[in-house]
Amino acid sequence: MKKALLIMAGLVSAISLMGQNQLLYGNIFNQNGENLIGATVQWEDSGEGTVSDENGEFWLARRPDTAWLLVQYVGIEPSLVEVWPEEDSLFILVEEVVELNTVEVTAGAKDQYTSTLKTGNLEYVSSKELRKAPCCSLAESFETTGAVDVAIQDAVTSAKEVQMLGLRGVYTQMLLEKRPTLYGLATPLGLDFIPGTWIQGIQISKGSSTVQSGYGGAAGQINVELAKPWQDKPLFINAFGSTTERGELNVHLNHKWNDEWSSGVLLHGSTVRGEFDKNGDTFTDLPKKTSLIGLFRTFYRGEFLRSQLNLHVVSDERSSGQIAALLPDGTLPYTIQQQNDRAELFGKIGYLGLANDHSSIGFIYSLSRHKTANRFGLSEYTGTQNSAYANLVFSSAFANEDHKWNLGASYQYDDYKEMLDEEDLSRREKLPGVFAEYLYQPHVGEGFWNKIGVIAGARLDHHNRYGLLFTPRLNIKYNFDEETILRFSAGKAWRTAQVLSENLSVLASSRHLIFETELDIEEATNVGLNFTKNFDIGHKHLQLVIDAYHTRFEQQVVMDMEYEHGAVLFYNLDGRSRSNSLLVSLNYELLEGLDVKAIWKYNDVRIDYKDGFRQKPLHAPHRALLTVDYETPSENWMFNLNAQIVGSQRFADDHQVPAEFKDQFSGNTPVYTIFNAQVTRRFKNLELYAGGENLTDYRQEHAIIDFDNPFGEHFDAMQVWAPLVGARAYVGLRWWIE
Secondary structure: OEEEEEEEEEOOOOOOOOOHHHEEEEEEEEOOOOEOOOOEEEEOOOOOEEEOOOOOEEEEEOOOOOEEEEEEEOOEEEEEEEEOOOOOEEEEEEEEEOOOOOOEEOOOOOOEEEOOOOOOOEEEEEHHHHOOOOOOEHHHOOOOOOOEEEEEOOOOOOOEEEEEOOEEHHHEEEEEOOOEOOOHHHOOOHHHHOEHHHEEEEEEEEOOOOOOOOOOOOOEEEEEEEOOOOOOOOEEEEEEEEOOOEEEEEEEEEEEOOOOEEEEEEEEEEEEOOOOOOOOOOEOOOOEEEEEEEEEEEEEEOOOEEEEEEEEEEEEEEEEEEOHHHOOOOOOOOEEEEEEEEEEEEEEEEEOOOOOOOOEEEEEEEEEEEEEEEEEOOEEEEEEEEEEEEEEEEEEEOOOOOEEEEEEEEEEEEEEEEEEOOEEOOEEEEEEEEEEEEEEOOOOOOOHHHOEEEEEEEEEEEEOOOEEEEEEEEEEEEEEEOOEEEEEEEEEEEEOOOHHHHOHHHHOEOOEEEEOOOOOOEEEEEEEEEEEEEEEEOOEEEEEEEEEEEEEEEEOEEEEOOOOOOEEEEEEOOOOEEEEEEEEEEEEEEEOOEEEEEEEEEEEEEEEEOOEEEEOOOOOOEEEEEEEEEEOOOOOEEEEEEEEEEOOOEOOOHHHOOHHHOOOOOOEOOOEEEEEEEEEEEOOOEEEEEEEEOOOOOOOOOOOEOOOOOOOOOOEOOOOOOOOOOOEEEEEEEEEEO
């Protein structure tokens, strides 16, 4: 079979955020309906061009005469598309066909790749990449992604967090369609509140990124794009079940009312009913869970106005702890109960009817309420967070599209009502801010000024508790050619620590919390380099990515679990705190349909604790990832295998551990490897998949210190360094109506 570029063009209503009557709109996607992000499109004669965005869309100035449009994408031979002057919309579909008298394509688009044209260091993850693993939620969507690690926080709640550049997930700004979300009280379990089938794509921005979304993100940003009603299937159903008595059901209902209006309802229900204890510590290895999540979306895409309105609701209930049936009669079990309820109204409005064709104005907003109630043994933690967010952005260009600029103002409001037993930790944060950003992004060509790109931005915010905060950021690139790029980034980030919600695992222990002083705002500076090159070896595509980043904290809230026995200290940094991160990634199409990816990472994270400058405990400096993916020429079968290698980690100082447990919780952890595999069979409107996780059944045998005495002074479930659940199998299906 040959791959070909099919062109479908038609006269439809203008839908751009810019002056549509003078702009050509385009959308690039594949045969699975997946948008191709980062494709380069340019007029062949003038070189004027752009790059498709996270929705696979682009806009270019229309031509008065028939002209040829050059389309380029990773792994695809550059192709020319004829565009007639009366056409104002262009749809480009990459598809496999038996025979067609159009431009041949040598290889399919990569499901995960790093752009060699963008100024920022962006890694794109498509929905097809997510289907190579169960990806039941956002928390499980990074299994095959080298840039992001996912860590388990404790041995009893299974709460997960992402890690980038060696830093905890709280230092990565989480965005949902360019809007900050899932912070504060949502931090412990928030990644589970975005089901995997809802995700259209993920963009991972490493290091200093745009200032448009706020002053956070010392390690970078993760932006999640959700399925759009006019692009998603009218009806889509995903069902999943595993040997841990875990079941999930996702239903998508979408309708395109006309050329302008479309709506969708995304529904998710999941449950875990299994209660098992394979390591014999009387604690269940996996919490019981019931989760119901829904999202309503409606979009308007008119000639001069575009808008969307969304309502996201979550109800999540979990229970874990000791299994009463395994305890002697009359023994009080240590139990954990968690209830989280969330409602969020959010949306966007964009207006294009401005005099300048290159100008647009957009408004992003959200209102949310999050309630949490937690009981850990005899301790009770409750909280309510009411939040509001608004961001107004004006974008325009100077003489041409090479020079662009953004101006904007934002406001963020968070009202926290938190109680830990009888201690009131309530507070209120107000953060108005303004920002400006300049972008120089010419088409890559001959001459120095056509090889560089610049994004320079700054924002000034006023925090009601910490005063004025200035955030400068800079990204510079140099293209040796269109397949080779060197990037530099530098910038500052700020963050207010939400001590309890971000460290909920400390409640899964008998340790008491000590706040030594009033905690200051965190301040960090990040500097990084990226080198990315695409090779053509034997007509097969290979991508090399090298990242090197340094993050230095001028101020940080330190969590110290080593200085004082039976306590966790929180205090302001007095000295040094830094992370050095190095990543090397190779992604190669070894044979037709056979892709191999190998990634090695080194993250050296050290902090000045009270007893010295030392490596962060339970943090693996060395990690590696190997994935092998094969898709048959007919695309009816897909086979996926990945191996995750986790290096040795330092335990917390063993003077914290009673003598009888020192053998299991002192020194360093062993190196271990986790294997996962999946096979998928595709039919016309159906996909069946089955797989296994942790195939070698590797588990941390001893995860809880003094589990026999959970109400005693030594009980501690925080020392987790490996999976707690062993080998497990799963099956699932995806069915849809076109």
